[in-house]
Amino acid sequence: MKIATWNVNSLRARADRVEAWLQRTDCDVLAIQETKCKDDNFPWELFERMGYEVAHFGVSQWNGVAIASRVGLDDVERTFLDQPVFGKNGKDAVQEARAIGATCGGIRVWSLYVPNGRALNDEHMPYKLGWLDALRAHAEGRLQAEPEAQIALMGDWNIAPQDDDVWDIDYFRTEGLTHVSEPERAAFRAFENAGFLDVVRPHTPGPGVYTYWDYTQLRFPKKEGMRIDFVLASPALAARVTGAAIDREERKGKGASDHAPVIVELSD
DNA sequence: ATGGTTGGGATCCAA
Numbered sequence: 001m002k003i004a005t006w007n008v009n010s011l012r013a014r015a016d017r018v019e020a021w022l023q024r025t026d027c028d029v030l031a032i033q034e035t036k037c038k039d040d041n042f043p044w045e046l047f048e049r050m051g052y053e054v055a056h057f058g059v060s061q062w063n064g065v066a067i068a069s070r071v072g073l074d075d076v077e078r079t080f081l082d083q084p085v086f087g088k089n090g091k092d093a094v095q096e097a098r099a100i101g102a103t104c105g106g107i108r109v110w111s112l113y114v115p116n117g118r119a120l121n122d123e124h125m126p127y128k129l130g131w132l133d134a135l136r137a138h139a140e141g142r143l144q145a146e147p148e149a150q151i152a153l154m155g156d157w158n159i160a161p162q163d164d165d166v167w168d169i170d171y172f173r174t175e176g177l178t179h180v181s182e183p184e185r186a187a188f189r190a191f192e193n194a195g196f197l198d199v200v201r202p203h204t205p206g207p208g209v210y211t212y213w214d215y216t217q218l219r220f221p222k223k224e225g226m227r228i229d230f231v232l233a234s235p236a237l238a239a240r241v242t243g244a245a246i247d248r249e250e251r252k253g254k255g256a257s258d259h260a261p262v263i264v265e266l267s268d
Numbered sequence: 269a270t271g272g273t274t275g276g277g278a279t280c281c282a283a
Contacts, residue, residue, distance in 0.1 A: 009283080010275055034283090036276060061276050116283065158283095214283080215273035258274075258283080 001071065001105060001266045002027040005154035005229060007113070007212075007259035011035040011066070014257055015043050021250060022050050027263060028071045029104045031111030031154045035064030042066075057100040064097050065113055065155070071105030080138040084130045086115070088123070099135070107237060108142070112155030117178040125178065128158070132187040140194040143234055150237040153196060156212075156259065157230050159188045161198075164207035165227035167219075179228060196232035200262055203244035211246055212259045220251055229262050240266040 004027045008014040011032065022030065030052075035042065038058045047054040053073040058064035067073065080099050087093030098113040112135070115128040139153060160179045163169040172180045192198070210225025219225060233241065243265040251260045 013275065034275090038277095061278090062282075118282085215275095216271095216283095218272055 001029075001268060002263055003029040003031075003104075003107070003109065003152060003154070003231070003266065004261050004263040005031040005033070005111065005156075005231060006261035007033040007156040007229060007257060009034050009036070009257040009259065011043060011064070012037055012041065014255070015046055017250070017255060017257070019046055019050065021247075021261065022052070022068075025247070025261070025263065028069065029107070029109055030068045030261075031109060031152075032066040032068065033064075033111060033113040033156045033259075035066050036061055037064055055100060055102050057097045059094070059097045062096070063113055065100045065111040067100055067102045067104065067109055067111050069102065069104040069109075072103070074103045075101075077101040080110075080135055081141070082134045082138070084127060084134055086124070086127045098131070107150045107152055109152050110139075110154065112153060112157070114156060114158045116158050117184065120176055120178060120181055125183075129183055129187055133190070136187070136190045136194055139191065139196065143195055148236045149234055150240070151196070151234040152237055152264075153191065153232040154230065154262070156228060157188065158228055159184045160226050160228055161185055161188045162206075162227075165210070167208075167210075167222075167224040167226075179226065191232050195235055197235070197238045198230055199233045199238050199241045199264055200231050200244040200246070201227075203241075204246050209246065210248075210260075211262055213251060215258050229259055231262060231264050233264075237266075242267050 085093035211229035213220040
């Protein structure tokens, strides 16, 4: 069985790429981030054609998460327990479409698009940290209630947990950039402390191994990327992992997303 | 030559 996560940066713009990728990768469950659409213009037929059930959570042209599965898709949850809302200057706070969960083939799968944070002193940063803490509390609660549960927290975490997860940590420090700050890294570690494991890194060791390359500055050809997309697995699920890969090829060519898909292989 | 992109109820905002 294969499960994967992919920030597609607009599902409509990427429809042909996604279809071709599903075709050749033959994966059973795909967690998608940044569909950038509402249900009205979601490409339902693409997944139908390919034999996948799909659940989507999209409220505007921003964000949007989905789960496609051909091993069942049950008990869909849109947003997690106490998921924080966001509004500029604290006004008109809305629940953003950043988390969807479903049970697929016995695995509780979450497709997650962690808030970007934007800048260390931006109001999006406390939102990001609070969002992560609430997700951690939710996931930890589920795991404590059922220690044998198979849970996959996968998506775009917008955090580079280690210095080698960016091409030049000094550049990030000098510029005072997000994704590498101690509070963000602490928020990520809290998931590991709660019992969730990064099951991809052991199969794709760095340095120089990334999941995202900025469109600007010719980051991809210059091999200047970031490892920010992760699959965190509960212990029972982690025990089933037989391999993992980052599909860097998918970042190549015209019409690529700025993120590569991340795939995890599981024993039956 | 020190920049260079891509996407969206778009002509700016987000990444």
